[in-house]
Amino acid sequence: MTTTTSAxxxxxxxxxxxxxxxxxxxxxxxxxxxxxxxxxxxxVMKVLCFALFAAAFNLLIGFVGLLSFGHAAFFGTGAYIxxxxxxxxxxDPLVAVVLGGLGGGVLGLAVGFLxxxxxxxxxxxxxxxxxxxxxxxxxxxxxxxxxxxxxxIPRGHLFGFIDLNEPLPMYGxxxxxxxxxxxxxxxxxxxxxxQILKAIRDNEARAISLGYDVxxxxxxAFVISAAVAAAAGGAKSLVFQLASLTDITxxxxxxxxxxxxxxxxxxxxxxxxxxxxxxxxxxxxxxLDVPVTVLIGGIxxxxxxxxxxxxxxxxxxxxxxx
Amino acid sequence: xxxxxxxxxxxxxxxxxxxxxxxxxxxxxSLGLAVIFGLxxxxxxxxxxxxMLGAFTAWLGLQYFxxxxxxxxxxxxxxxxxxxxxxxxLALRRISGLDPLYGLLLTFGLTLVIxxxxxxxxxxxxxxxxxxxxxxxGVNLGFMFLPIYRGxxxxxxxxxxxxxxxxxxxxxxxxxxxxxxENPALVKAFGINVPLLITLxxxxxxxxxxxxxxxxAPIYQVSPLMGSNLIIVVFAVVVxxxxxxxxxxxxxxxxxxxxxxxxxxxxxxxxAIVIFVVMAxxxxxxxxxxxxxxx
Amino acid sequence: MAAxxxxxxxDLEAWYGESHVLHGVTLSVxxxxxxxxxxxxxxxKTTTLRAIVGILRKxxxxxxxxxxxxxxxxxxxxxxxxxGYVPEExxxxxxxxxxxxxxxxxxxxxxxMSVEDIYRLFPNLLERRKSPGTKLSGGEQQxxxxxxxxxxxxxxxxxxxxxxxxxxxxxxxxxxxxxTLKSLGYTILLVEQNFRFAAxxxxxxxxxxxxxxxxxxxADELSAKSEVLHAYLGV
Numbered sequence: 001m002t003t004t005t006s007a008x009x010x011x012x013x014x015x016x017x018x019x020x021x022x023x024x025x026x027x028x029x030x031x032x033x034x035x036x037x038x039x040x041x042x043x044v045m046k047v048l049c050f051a052l053f054a055a056a057f058n059l060l061i062g063f064v065g066l067l068s069f070g071h072a073a074f075f076g077t078g079a080y081i082x083x084x085x086x087x088x089x090x091x092d093p094l095v096a097v098v099l100g101g102l103g104g105g106v107l108g109l110a111v112g113f114l115x116x117x118x119x120x121x122x123x124x125x126x127x128x129x130x131x132x133x134x135x136x137x138x139x140x141x142x143x144x145x146x147x148x149x150x151x152x153i154p155r156g157h158l159f160g161f162i163d164l165n166e167p168l169p170m171y172g173x174x175x176x177x178x179x180x181x182x183x184x185x186x187x188x189x190x191x192x193x194x195q196i197l198k199a200i201r202d203n204e205a206r207a208i209s210l211g212y213d214v215x216x217x218x219x220x221a222f223v224i225s226a227a228v229a230a231a232a233g234g235a236k237s238l239v240f241q242l243a244s245l246t247d248i249t250x251x252x253x254x255x256x257x258x259x260x261x262x263x264x265x266x267x268x269x270x271x272x273x274x275x276x277x278x279x280x281x282x283x284x285x286x287x288l289d290v291p292v293t294v295l296i297g298g299i300x301x302x303x304x305x306x307x308x309x310x311x312x313x314x315x316x317x318x319x320x321x322x
Numbered sequence: 323x324x325x326x327x328x329x330x331x332x333x334x335x336x337x338x339x340x341x342x343x344x345x346x347x348x349x350x351x352s353l354g355l356a357v358i359f360g361l362x363x364x365x366x367x368x369x370x371x372x373x374m375l376g377a378f379t380a381w382l383g384l385q386y387f388x389x390x391x392x393x394x395x396x397x398x399x400x401x402x403x404x405x406x407x408x409x410x411x412l413a414l415r416r417i418s419g420l421d422p423l424y425g426l427l428l429t430f431g432l433t434l435v436i437x438x439x440x441x442x443x444x445x446x447x448x449x450x451x452x453x454x455x456x457x458x459x460g461v462n463l464g465f466m467f468l469p470i471y472r473g474x475x476x477x478x479x480x481x482x483x484x485x486x487x488x489x490x491x492x493x494x495x496x497x498x499x500x501x502x503x504e505n506p507a508l509v510k511a512f513g514i515n516v517p518l519l520i521t522l523x524x525x526x527x528x529x530x531x532x533x534x535x536x537x538x539a540p541i542y543q544v545s546p547l548m549g550s551n552l553i554i555v556v557f558a559v560v561v562x563x564x565x566x567x568x569x570x571x572x573x574x575x576x577x578x579x580x581x582x583x584x585x586x587x588x589x590x591x592x593x594a595i596v597i598f599v600v601m602a603x604x605x606x607x608x609x610x611x612x613x614x615x616x617x
Numbered sequence: 618m619a620a621x622x623x624x625x626x627x628d629l630e631a632w633y634g635e636s637h638v639l640h641g642v643t644l645s646v647x648x649x650x651x652x653x654x655x656x657x658x659x660x661x662k663t664t665t666l667r668a669i670v671g672i673l674r675k676x677x678x679x680x681x682x683x684x685x686x687x688x689x690x691x692x693x694x695x696x697x698x699x700x701g702y703v704p705e706e707x708x709x710x711x712x713x714x715x716x717x718x719x720x721x722x723x724x725x726x727x728x729x730m731s732v733e734d735i736y737r738l739f740p741n742l743l744e745r746r747k748s749p750g751t752k753l754s755g756g757e758q759q760x761x762x763x764x765x766x767x768x769x770x771x772x773x774x775x776x777x778x779x780x781x782x783x784x785x786x787x788x789x790x791x792x793x794x795x796x797t798l799k800s801l802g803y804t805i806l807l808v809e810q811n812f813r814f815a816a817x818x819x820x821x822x823x824x825x826x827x828x829x830x831x832x833x834x835x836a837d838e839l840s841a842k843s844e845v846l847h848a849y850l851g852v
Contacts, residue, residue, distance in 0.1 A: 069426075120422060125365065125558075126601070128554055129558040130601075132551075132554045132598065137595065257427065293441070294434070294442065296434055304424050308424065500712040501713055511671065511692065511704070513722065
């Protein structure tokens, strides 16, 4: 019975994959705990917000195979709602971020409901068009502050006594949101629900024939993704004390795609790596006389033509082949 | 003064005209998108940037080479088409056969590069481009005043749309294109040079965008971002019409343009979003689009 | 059999993606000959034709037509060497009307039939020339698929299951057409499941199994071979 010897190897391999992920996660966490002492905290917080935003986007493209070209609508909506909650309603910062996430989830329900009626490229165009509609509404709606946006948002006191105007507590707050969001997404991807999502991604017709209500699964994934993206936007608005139209433009939707594509679509760590690179690049380029969008566009083209797996994806592929 | 539904008739006609003009651009652009998508399976995000490139080429031609408007109408689509050939040969060809999403991402990246460069070179503000002397002024039609250039835009776009439709539906070349859209491998096996056909189709599609850019130059300011906002609306037009039908793309373009114009008369704040709302309604009622044949 | 075959295939291997589907096909067709490939479903008959015309690109071995090396040609140049291909399921284009379908394949050599000749041979097509191609009946579509390559001047015809799914009357009519083509000197490589149909037409037969040619015989050997054939085809 030679076959039995190979059977136990499979679970062992999965376990080592899991523990590998855990080790990586602990390593990243250690880095992030040290980061505010090594880098400018606001910069690291920005990276965290965009990494979470990209991870939320990645849930759709990487694990359901849906390319949303309108995720800025959720990011921006989360930013506006959190900003309004903190500034006008004087709510606790955590409550503001949660409200932002909920608001994004509700918007995600509406957008997702329409967008999942079509597949593939049409899905992308629909999400882009609907996010542009949200953008136009944001331009005209009184509570967004139009071109000025919502400025001077108070970071406030977490639970009433932790002063978030201090850099380190604020960093801890953003890090906690990031870790919670990433952990939630990781759990979803590895849950039975996540397995069904991947089955839909790999072969939708088969998933339907197996009796899954594919539309419902897609919609749930869409709402979760939108809510997490919106929470990231809410956190970002507290970090910069600003929510503006920039957060909700199609360029922002493009940026989150680039972060994910560059880092590695369908990988857990890819969005984080992508965010570090893109945000760093943007920060440095802002000081130079080089048009940022040209470089961003160039990276886009290079990614699509040369390494579609992204950085983390290429490394994983390389490790798997060894 | 005559009023219709409480709106001055002249204002109503004026907005319908503006709607027809916007519709002309929607039609020209969505037509090009549909033709390219049919054969290449690529949603050409760069379509808006190439429309901008068309307008800029006309403007630059006038500034530096004294290229007049009429010459620009011929030369610019050729220039943009040649640029399209370069894009297709160097980039799009290398991702053919992959998921169409990569085509969208690639052309999105190209859009950022093209727009970024023009913004770097010319700033974000618009450049004026005067209409040709033959088309300045206007005529009083009795019920409204018609600026001649605007009338010309509508007529020119209708002619070009019809000509494109004719080439695709009624000529030998169009038959090759339709057949290759259905089954490229078999068409190749018959001895037709499909790779060349693909290059020419992309070039032709973007030449339409370049032509639209020249038409637009005297109406809108020539600016680096004039294309990207437009292309997103055109995506919505394409979703409404469905990309299965050439005639459908054209008709949907004009209809939605007029609808947008009418909205500007009756409820101005909604005019920026009315096309997106129509798209949402169409998705609810008839997800494949008005003229679509499903995914 | 002619001394020098017109169409020659030697040690042809081919792949669909990663899966190896042809494992060394060797066959030849002499000028003016009608040769039939028979074999069970999935034996690799259609794949062989697709590899010859270059639709299937992942292949190795030798494919020659006269002096031309077809392996070296780009897909759209193979037909221009003088091949006419009637694909499985006919390949009629829905977005083209009958006449457009007829005029689609370009001329590859002089001496093709004129459109008038074709309409004389297939009067139904003339009546329905403005209808969309796929609105024709299955039999008419098959006639159209054959007719359109007769226009091109190709002298070597590859026919993939021309009788599939057609009523006996139509099958008979297609048999007549092929016999006419034969008498006009066309060289024909025919893939057929319907052995009784092929038996009446072909000069020679090749039997395919599991991506290989495993046997070959002439028409006059048919009766002697019938036992073996039953085993091959499971009929």
